[in-house]
Amino acid sequence: MTVKTIQAPLPGTFYRSASPGEPVFKSVGDAVAVGDTIGLIEVMKSFTSVIAEEAGTLVAFHVENEDAVMAGQPLCDIDA
Amino acid sequence: MAISKVFVANRGEIAVRIIRAARELGFATVQAVSAADGTMLAARLADETVSVGPAHATKSYLNKQVMVQAAIDSGCDAVHPGYGFLSENAEFAEMVEAAGLVFIGPTPDTIRKMGDKARARQEAMAAGVPTVPGSAGLVEDVAAAILAAREIGYPVMIKASAGGGGRGIRVARDAAELATLIPQATGEAKAAFGDGGLYLERFIGKARHIEVQILGDGTHAIHLFERECSLQRRRQKVWEEAPAACLRPDQREALCTSAVRLAERVGYRGAGTLEYLFDETTGEFFFIEMNTRIQVEHPVTEMITGIDLVRWMMRIANGEPLTIHQGDVRLNGHAVEARICAEDPALGFRPSPGTVTALEVPGGMGIRFDTMLYPGYAVPPFYDSLLGKLVAHDETREAAITRMARALRELRVEGLPTTAPLHQALAADPDVRAGVFHTRWLEDWLAAHPLGSQTPNEADTSR
Structure with missing residues (x-):
């Protein structure tokens, strides 16, 4: 068992769902496939998807929805 | 009630603009500051700052309760909402007034009425203003x-x-x-x-976006001529001018007086803008909507009229009648404004927050740069990409564009890419020079004139 940490690709605001009120992309315990969207990062009103590059199980989030994140900041852990 | 201390319920370059106007009127200023904005220029310039919450705007600059409470707690007697955020939120204006503070803008009722486009259109028709x-x-x-x-x-x-x-x-x-x-x-x-x-x-295929600036004191209103804002990308204005060179004097008169009729009909108080579509082929203009606040591009109007719009907003809010008569408003020369944004035009206008490692600001006659930048400032990623507005004023449109090109050569922002190269290309373009464009012209032009990748050396510098 290897835990991989997904980092913020760029600084901005982290969102766990596509828009307020919609279900989250992933919850702790969910299976994650390569290419799955984990969240969005908003930079100056422009949105970038955070995509899983490895498959596994999402075991922990390090940030909350709407948190400010820095580039490289750990977002979540995936048990591959 | 006389204003003595103004709460700046905004951020960025417009907060700087508001602080400057307030200070010239002898008002103290309190700047609202989110967790991401402690180092912004407006926070450095204001007499006081007050924390209004986390970086995320919905929890700070868009949080009505927090903003009103911050204004009350800091002993302010007036609130300037700027543009965007809560500037056109009738409920916020009501909360400010209910707290016994002055909202620097129109009444909540006017904001509600004119902010609803269907209702605004009905008001326009009732005032005899042509609508689409x-x-x-x-x-x-x-x-x-x-x-x-x-x-x-x-x-x-x-x-x-x-x-x-x-x-x-x-x-x-x-x-x-x-x-x-x-x-x-x-x-x-x-x-x-x-x-x-x-x-x-x-739907009008090749329309120009022309808007009329008005000032009202609740009873009387005047216009300060029009702005031409057709150069847009993704429906966001990129380059603005005043006046609109495509209008004949009789068309200008008809357009601007129609705006005054509508403003007076709704008893407009403060600075406002009526947006129109102008069909150049038929010479028809149609009212589309009203913005009940100061606009980003207000400086081009200030340059051609010599009238300080933000200061007048505060004087009117402070109970002064509008002492400028229509006949006093003179159209002098031509002004153009380039929105300098933290976006990389060579990479599809990708947002580019970052730290300003060096800054050289253009100067000389007829140049104005309303900006939030200073050397060493870290532009946060959480808000709009607008860094500043470079404005050039001169005797004629041609001279103003030449002056803009000259100023753009002087502007140097190091540490992050900006849209300055786009504006240099626009200022040199024959169609822009000739004033031949419409609201969808820029997107077509960008498709035909990709702003090539900058060399690695220039990648994090825009000159």
Whole structure:
């Protein structure tokens, strides 16, 4: 068992769902496939998807929805 | 009640602009500051700062309770909302007034009335201001939309009543397209604005966006001529001018006096802008909407009239009558404004927050740079990308554009890419020079003139 940490690709605001009120992309315990969207990062009103590059199980989030994140900041852990 | 201390309920370059105007009137200033904005220029310039919450705007600059409480707690007697954020939020204006503070802007009732595009359109029609042929109020369903579109004539635009900034707009070329798009647009408007109300308007293919600046004291209103804002990308203005060179004097007179009629009809107080579409082929102009706040591009109007709009907003809010008469407002020369944004035009306008490692600001006669930048400032990623507005004023349009090109060569922002190279290209373009463009011209032009990748050396510098 290897835990991989997904980092913020760029600084901005982290969102766990596509828009307020919609279900989250992933919850702790969910299976994650390569290419799955984990969240969005908003930079100056422009949105970038955070995509899983490895498959596994999402075991922990390090940030909350709407948190400010820095580039490289750990977002979540995936048990591959 | 006389104003003595102003709460700046905004950030960025407009907060700086508000602080400057307030200070010239002898008012103290308190700057609202989110967790990401402690080092911003407005925070450095203001007499005091007050923390209003986390970086995320919905928890700080858009949080009505927090903002009003911060204004009260810091002993302010007035609130300037700037543009964006809570500037056109009637409920916020009401809360400010209920707390016994002055809202520097129109009454909550005016904001509500003119902020609702369907109602604003009805007011315009009642004031004898031409409007784009469209549906009488909201269209309830597909059948009603098709019936309305038959009267209006295709192509028609589907617009969200609660929308703004170009969001929620679709174009249908025939009844079949309309039948497909109406349900989609309803769903989208409901999700985006919490209100699924839609209306229809004639779509004008090659329109110019022309807007009239007005000032009112609740009884009297005057216009300060018009601005031409057709150069847009994704319905966001990129380059603005005053006046609109495409108008004949009689057209200008008809346009601007129509704006005054509407402003006086609604008892407008403060600075406001009426946006119109101008069909150059027929010479017709149509009112589309009103912005009940100061606008980003207000400096071009200030440059050609010599009238300080933000200061007048505060004087009017402070109970002064408007002592400028229409005959006193003179149109002097021409002004152009380039929006300098933290975006990389060579990479599809990718947002580019970062730290300003060096800054050289243009100067000389006729140049004005309203900016939030200073050397060492870290532009946060959480807000709009606008860094500043470079404005050039000169005797003629041609000279103003030449002066803009000269100033752009002097501007040096190091540490992050900006849209300055786009403006250099625009200032050199024959169509821009000739003033021949419309609202969709820039997107076509960008497709035909890709702003090539900068060399690695220039990648994080824009000159």
